[in-house]
Amino acid sequence: MLIYELSLATVVCINIILAVGLNLISGFCGQISLGHAAFYGIGAYTTALMAKAGLPGPINLVAAMLLTGAVGTIVGLTSLRVREDFLAITTMGVGFLFLGIVRQQERFLGGELGISSIPSLGLDKVTFFMLVLVLAGLATAFGFYLKKTWMGFAFQAVADDEDTARVLSVDVSAYKLAAFALGTSLAGLAGGLYCYFARFIVPDDFGFITSISVLSMVAVGGIGSVFGVVFGTALLTLMPEFFRFISDYKLLVYGALLFAVMRFAPEGLAGLIHRFFQKPKGSPGDAV
Amino acid sequence: MLYVELLIQGLIYGCMYAMIAVGLTLVYGLLRILHVAHAGLFALGGYLGLLITNATGSLLLAMPLAAALVGVLGMVIYRLCYQPILERPPYVALIASIGLFIAMEELFRLIFGPYGLTYNNPPLQSLIQFYGITLRAVDLAIVAGSVILLGGLAWLSQNTRLGIAWRATVDDPQMAESFGISVIKVRYLNFFIGSALAGMAGIFISLLSNLVEPTMGGVPSYKCLAIIVLGGLGNVTGTLIASLVLGVIEAFGTIYIGDYLDRDAIAFAFLILVLMVRPQGLFARG
Numbered sequence: 001m002l003i004y005e006l007s008l009a010t011v012v013c014i015n016i017i018l019a020v021g022l023n024l025i026s027g028f029c030g031q032i033s034l035g036h037a038a039f040y041g042i043g044a045y046t047t048a049l050m051a052k053a054g055l056p057g058p059i060n061l062v063a064a065m066l067l068t069g070a071v072g073t074i075v076g077l078t079s080l081r082v083r084e085d086f087l088a089i090t091t092m093g094v095g096f097l098f099l100g101i102v103r104q105q106e107r108f109l110g111g112e113l114g115i116s117s118i119p120s121l122g123l124d125k126v127t128f129f130m131l132v133l134v135l136a137g138l139a140t141a142f143g144f145y146l147k148k149t150w151m152g153f154a155f156q157a158v159a160d161d162e163d164t165a166r167v168l169s170v171d172v173s174a175y176k177l178a179a180f181a182l183g184t185s186l187a188g189l190a191g192g193l194y195c196y197f198a199r200f201i202v203p204d205d206f207g208f209i210t211s212i213s214v215l216s217m218v219a220v221g222g223i224g225s226v227f228g229v230v231f232g233t234a235l236l237t238l239m240p241e242f243f244r245f246i247s248d249y250k251l252l253v254y255g256a257l258l259f260a261v262m263r264f265a266p267e268g269l270a271g272l273i274h275r276f277f278q279k280p281k282g283s284p285g286d287a288v
Numbered sequence: 289m290l291y292v293e294l295l296i297q298g299l300i301y302g303c304m305y306a307m308i309a310v311g312l313t314l315v316y317g318l319l320r321i322l323h324v325a326h327a328g329l330f331a332l333g334g335y336l337g338l339l340i341t342n343a344t345g346s347l348l349l350a351m352p353l354a355a356a357l358v359g360v361l362g363m364v365i366y367r368l369c370y371q372p373i374l375e376r377p378p379y380v381a382l383i384a385s386i387g388l389f390i391a392m393e394e395l396f397r398l399i400f401g402p403y404g405l406t407y408n409n410p411p412l413q414s415l416i417q418f419y420g421i422t423l424r425a426v427d428l429a430i431v432a433g434s435v436i437l438l439g440g441l442a443w444l445s446q447n448t449r450l451g452i453a454w455r456a457t458v459d460d461p462q463m464a465e466s467f468g469i470s471v472i473k474v475r476y477l478n479f480f481i482g483s484a485l486a487g488m489a490g491i492f493i494s495l496l497s498n499l500v501e502p503t504m505g506g507v508p509s510y511k512c513l514a515i516i517v518l519g520g521l522g523n524v525t526g527t528l529i530a531s532l533v534l535g536v537i538e539a540f541g542t543i544y545i546g547d548y549l550d551r552d553a554i555a556f557a558f559l560i561l562v563l564m565v566r567p568q569g570l571f572a573r574g
Contacts, residue, residue, distance in 0.1 A: 251390060255393075
């Protein structure tokens with residue numbers, strides 16, 4: 001495989017881990033987060049600092065996951081205090097806070113210039129891709145598995161109606177925190193992998209735009225659907241490449257598409273496909 | 289003297305924020321939509337104001353004309369983009385709005401070029417000395433303009449039939465409808481006024497920096513979301529106070545804690561702090 005295609009495929013897999021993580025929080029558990037890139041960034045910066053200190057790769061990745069998960073749980077605490085739109089704006093604020101801190105820390109975190117010449121994982125490009133592919137596969141499988149477990153049902157209940165779930169003695173707070181912990185540690189892992197992939201990170205890699213793109217991948221694919229999210233991620237990551245012949249209009253098409261999907265198929269592509277296959281069987285009323 | 293100057297700087301930015309945020313909070317109060325594309329209308333206001341001023345040489349003509357055009361576009365956006373998805377979960381409108389905002393920014397870049405435009409001869413740049421503080425005429429114009437416009441809005445909403453219908457609809461759409469108020473008309477009015485105000489704010493900011501550029505909507509797009517949350521989502525008075533408070537906090541914050549946090553981070557640190565203590569925002573919806 002050509003180097004270019006290979007790195008593109010690696011980016012797709014990293015984004016899948018990122019998006020599956022956000023889908024746990026926003027899709028399964030219904031807590032819209034506009035600050036997912038901050039956790040991606042925390043994972044990347046943790047890995048970068050540890051790798052520069054000479055620690056071995058696997059330890060760094062695990063540490064990035066754990067630390068990001070811990071920070072994610074703390075941020076998740078806000079979801080116990082504020083809901084829905086308030087939560088979306090709070091998580092957006094967390095994203096800007098992270099960015100603001102990193103930008104001003106020139107001594108430890110490199111400020112605007114970021115961290116460069118990060119040691120590699122010692123794998124060649126093909127093996128590294130295989131590693132990322134396997135991890136993305138595991139994350140996806142975890143998503144599918146989680147949906148079938150008791151925890152997955154509890155998440156669904158919280159997403160559908162928090163108050164009713166509480167009446168049914170579902171421990172809403174604990175499940176929200178669990179969703180944040182799991183989802184953000186996946187973001188941490190993705191961040192660590194990105195750090196080893198790019199070996200050069202700057203604050204702007206983890207800004208508001210990144211948070212929005214990840215949320216778009218989830219929403220375009222079909223929020224809550226694991227398969228849809230994987231598909232949506234691959235589509236939105238590769239789309240700018242399809243449109244390279246109109247490179248100047250790339251972002252315009254991207255924005256318009258985002259808008260069009262939400263306007264005409266709010267359940268995302270997964271919902272669209274579902275609707276397509278469901279229609280002949282009966283009216284929309286007799287579902288399940 | 290530094291304190292006074294910082295306070296004035298903060299209040300000028302606060303007035304700016306207020307004019308944009310009021311439209312946003314009106315939309316939220318009525319429809320529960322976080323209208324990110326509002327910042328695109330703000331940028332459009334800046335562009336139209338500058339283009340009309342450069343073409344005709346009259347700022348006084350440009351202001352109402354640009355604001356009216358932006359207001360009409362706001363109504364079009366409501367009709368084409370939001371009305372069909374009002375019944376959907378809130379994130380649908382939010383992401384649609386973000387997509388629309390990205391597309392708008394790109395359109396500005398493609399049509400007007402990436403480097404921005406400037407006034408041929410920038411109006412309101414004369415300096416005014418006031419007890420040892422130097423102000424530009426445009427600073428005063430911003431404060432005066434926002435006070436007049438927002439004050440006028442407050443007066444209209446208290447003293448006209450239209451304003452009363454509007455407040456009734458925000459309070460309880462169903463009840464208002466049963467009293468014969470056309471909810472749809474109120475929504476259009478809402479989008480027109482909110483967008484026109486954002487357009488005016490765009491003109492003012494373009495005068496302040498003598499520049500309009502495609503990305504000028506970026507900062508207000510998210511900062512005004514923070515402001516309306518601080519003000520207690522949908523509460524107009526709260527939003528006004530939150531705008532001024534945030535403007536002042538940013539002005540002082542960049543001087544005193546600017547080494548640890550940048551301007552945006554200060555605003556959001558304040559937001560998170562407030563929300564953890566008062567989850568309903570500084571001022572709950574009254």
